[in-house]
Amino acid sequence: MITKKQYQHVLELQNQLDNSKYDINNDLRTNKPDGDQVNKIIYKDPKDLKNDYQRANATFFTLARNDDLFNLAATVRSVEDRFNHQFHYDWVFFNNEPFSQEFQRQINNLCSGNVKFEIIPKEFWAYPYWVDKDKAKQVRIDSRSKMPYGASENYRFMCRFFSGFYHKLEVLQKYDYAWRAEPETTLHCDINYDVFKFMINNDKHYGFTISVYEFPNTVTSLWKTVTKFIEMYPQFINPNNLLGFVSGDEGRTYNLCHFWTNFEIVDLNFLRSEAYETYFNFLDQSNGFFYERWGDAPVHSIAVSLFLSKDQVHYFNDIGYYHKPMSNCPIDDNLWKENNCLCDQKQDVTFRPFSCTDKYYELTKTNKPEKWREHAGPMEMKGNQRE
Numbered sequence: 001m002i003t004k005k006q007y008q009h010v011l012e013l014q015n016q017l018d019n020s021k022y023d024i025n026n027d028l029r030t031n032k033p034d035g036d037q038v039n040k041i042i043y044k045d046p047k048d049l050k051n052d053y054q055r056a057n058a059t060f061f062t063l064a065r066n067d068d069l070f071n072l073a074a075t076v077r078s079v080e081d082r083f084n085h086q087f088h089y090d091w092v093f094f095n096n097e098p099f100s101q102e103f104q105r106q107i108n109n110l111c112s113g114n115v116k117f118e119i120i121p122k123e124f125w126a127y128p129y130w131v132d133k134d135k136a137k138q139v140r141i142d143s144r145s146k147m148p149y150g151a152s153e154n155y156r157f158m159c160r161f162f163s164g165f166y167h168k169l170e171v172l173q174k175y176d177y178a179w180r181a182e183p184e185t186t187l188h189c190d191i192n193y194d195v196f197k198f199m200i201n202n203d204k205h206y207g208f209t210i211s212v213y214e215f216p217n218t219v220t221s222l223w224k225t226v227t228k229f230i231e232m233y234p235q236f237i238n239p240n241n242l243l244g245f246v247s248g249d250e251g252r253t254y255n256l257c258h259f260w261t262n263f264e265i266v267d268l269n270f271l272r273s274e275a276y277e278t279y280f281n282f283l284d285q286s287n288g289f290f291y292e293r294w295g296d297a298p299v300h301s302i303a304v305s306l307f308l309s310k311d312q313v314h315y316f317n318d319i320g321y322y323h324k325p326m327s328n329c330p331i332d333d334n335l336w337k338e339n340n341c342l343c344d345q346k347q348d349v350t351f352r353p354f355s356c357t358d359k360y361y362e363l364t365k366t367n368k369p370e371k372w373r374e375h376a377g378p379m380e381m382k383g384n385q386r387e
């Protein structure tokens, strides 16, 4: 179970939400109109791409609302400047509503690869037929003050969509790998190699930058459900798994660790595998997405830890990354310098008590950077480290 200190961090994170554009229940704080909404797909002609580099079968993907436009524009700019201007990977944007024309115009202008704007099919953003909607509503009312986004219906649809459906979208079928990017996130450092090819060539199927502890009352019955799944389907458990990342007692309880999925680079075929599909359906049928508030981060992370081998999971110590209120900022001075990082190494969260990445290092017997102990103590969390 989590320590007092880690729980303190959870409370601090909740406070950070007060500064967000959306309130704790995912309602927009202002009533800005959406503008012209059109259901139009804009393509860049591949012939316009500036070089004939042989890309991997991969894409960026982002779920966003029209109101996320300028927060997302900053993210896209950052990803293009730090990485994609060299490689021109595609980028697929999803919304549960039509993207406005202005959204498409602005974002299309920033991307250097092919761009697609897609609406999520209704059935991927909805209740399955077996959910009692009245009960789900009551849960939302009861959890309003108990957890971030506790009262939000859309937040639950979003978590279920990322847990079980995005890899099934028609537009993603032709891709093998996807890099998830979110509005309001930033890349701190240059990335001068093809990250997708790195994953493929090194047999990596899941990549992350930050890992943290989940809010305990969002996942009350998740581990109990996972335990039942493991009993029923032992054949899916990888003998060289990373179980120790999510459980400190050989599977008896969940330690709340998860990869922070707002950044993830994932082999879509892993999510399309029989193991993952069976796992997601099993979880979905137990209703935790709606009767609790299961996040896609614990759901993905538990699957990654159980079904993949340790060596197939990669921590990107070199990808400087920020999502409020945390940074992955290379503490290795050479990496930091070589990659022109713009981040405060003192703010790196990797070895802090509220991060789980140290467990990953231990379990995979990865060498820690020289100065890791200097960065292992408690730290002051800033709401927005760019301010």
Ligand SMILES: Nc1nc2c(ncn2[C@@H]2O[C@H](COP(=O)(O)OP(=O)(O)OP(=O)(O)O)[C@@H](O)[C@H]2O)c(=O)[nH]1
Residues within 6 Å of the ligand: 017, 020, 022, 026, 062, 063, 064, 065, 068, 094, 095, 096, 097, 154, 155, 158, 181, 182, 183, 262, 324
């Ligand atoms: N289209 C759409 N996108 C959404 C909705 N809710 C969340 N998202 C997107 O889903 C992703 C995750 O949502 P966030 O609100 O950032 O969730 P979070 O990262 O858990 O919470 P924060 O700490 O507040 O960032 C982001 O890319 C959002 O833009 C929604 O109702 N509709």
Ligand SMILES: [Mg+2]
Residues within 6 Å of the ligand: 182, 262, 323
């Ligand atoms: Mg976010």
